Amino acid sequence: MNTAPIILLVEDNDGDAFLVQRAFLKARVPHLLQVVKDGEQAVAYLSGAGPYADRSRFPLPVFVLLDLKLPRKSGFEVLEWVRQQPAIRRVPVIVLTSSNHSEDVNRAYDSGANSYLVKAADPAAVVELTRAIDQYWMNLNQQPELG
C-alpha cells in the first residue's frame, strides 16, 4: 500500500472522536484515522457504498475502533454485520466504549470482537491506550487478508 494505513473510528461523540484523534497524534501513531458517526455510516464505509465508494480515498481499514452505543445501528449490530461479510469478516474489530458492564463485554466477544477496551477519562491514559493499540495491533499483530 502506498498510503498510510487507515484506522476506522466509529464514534458518535465529537468530543471523544477529537480526543482520540488528538491522542493518536500525541502518541505519534503514523496512521490516518477515518471517523464515521453512526452504525449505518460504518456499514456504508466498510461496504464502500455511497459517499465511500472511492476506495483510493476511503480504503479498508487495518482495524476498526468501534463504540457500542451508537445512533441508528448499535456497535453490536455493526459487529455482527461485519462478521457476515465474506470480504471483510476478518477485519480486526476493537471495541472502545465507556461500558465495562460484563454483559456488554461478553456480548461483544460473542459477536466477534477481537478486543474490548474501556474509554478512560484521564487524557494521559487515553494517550497510553492509543500507544498500546498501535504497538499491539499495528506492530505485533499479524494482519489477515481481506477480500
Place this chain on the structure above:
Amino acid sequence: MSALPDLRPPQAARSHGASDDPFGRVVQCVSPYAIYLLDAGGCVISWNSCAERMEGYQANEILDRHFSVFYPPEEVEQGVPVANLEAALVAGHYEDESWRLRKDGSRFWASVAITPLYDRQGKHTGFSKVTRDLTECRKRLERMQVHTIQVETRSAELERLTSALQEANSAMESFAYSVSHDLRAPLRAMWGFAEALQEDYGEKLDEPGRRYTRSVMDAARRMDELIEDLLAYSRLSRVEMELAPVDLEATVREVVHEVCTGDRRCMKSITVTPQLPHVVGHRATLMQVLTNLLSNALKFVAPGTRPQVRVFAEGRDRSIRLWVEDNGLGIAPEHQTRIFLPFERLHGPEPYPGTGIGLAIVRKGVERMGGTAGVDSEPGRGSRFWIELPAAGEGK
C-alpha cells in the same frame, strides 16, 4: 323456668323429662346437651332441663309439638326435619350441624344427633335427639378464620411490599449504574479539552488562566474517582457472589503489594502476621475491601508520621476476625458508625483526598460475603478496623 328436675311420678307418660332412676338423673344433668325424646312421628314426648334453656320453651309449650319448631322456616319448607328422621331410620343414626331456632326466633348453631328407638319387639317407637349449642364454638372458629384471613392478607401485603422494595432497590442500583456511566462522557470531554487547552494554549494564558485550567483538570480527576467508587459500590449490590474458601494470607499479601505499588519502604510499613487462616468469601470483593482498609491505614496519619500498619487474625467461634491496626489519626466514638456510610468524610480534601465511599464499600462488600465490619479507635491513638468472615472448614 324450671332448671331443676321436675319430680312428677313416672306414670305421667309425657313428662318434662323428670326421672327417679339414676340414668334419668344423668340425662337430666348432662348440660350443655339438650336431650329430647320424640315419638315415631317426630313430636316431643320428653326433654331435659338443658333443652328448656337452649330452646327457650317451657315444658308445657313444647310437649306434643312437632320437633320441626326447632328448625328455621326455610328448612321446614324444604322438608328437612322429616328428611332427617328418615335418614336416621335408614342409617340407624343421623348427625348434622346447622342453624336451629329458639322460641324467641333467635338462631343458634347446633350439632344434632338423631337415633331411632325400638321396643323389645323391634317396633319403631320414636327417636332420641341430642342437640348441642355450638354457637360460641362456631364464633370462635369464625373469628379464627377471620384472623387467619387477616394474617394471610397481611403476609401477602408484606410480600408484595418486599418485592416492590427489592424492585425499587434494583431499579435504583441500575439507575446509579447508568448515571455513573453517562456522567463519564461529559467528564472525558471536560478533562480532555482542559488538558488540550493547557497544552496547546498554555503559553498564551497568563498564570491565573493556567491555574483555572489546572483546577478544571483536578476537579475532573476527583469526579472520575468518585464515579469509579460509585460504580464499585453499586456493582457490589448487583453482582452475584459465589462464596468459596479464600486464602486470607495470600490475598492480604497480594493487596499489600498492590496498595504499595511494589514500593519496598511502603511494604515494610505493613506487618502481616504469618499463617493467616482461610475464610469463606469472594476473592475479588475481599481484595477490594482489604485494598480500601490498607490504603486508609496508610493515608490517614498525622503529617510527618511514618505509617505503621499491623494485620493479624483472631479466631472467633466459627468465624475469623481480621484486624488492620494503624498508628493514624484515630476516630472519635461519635463518628465511628457514620464513617461506614457512603459519602461520609471526616477530613477535608487537603491533605486527605478521597471520595468518602471507601468504607461504605468495605461494609457492603463484607456484608455481601455474610460477614460484619467495624472499628475500634480513639483519636490520637490510631484505629483498629476489623472484618469478620465465616471460617473455612477442615481445620484451616
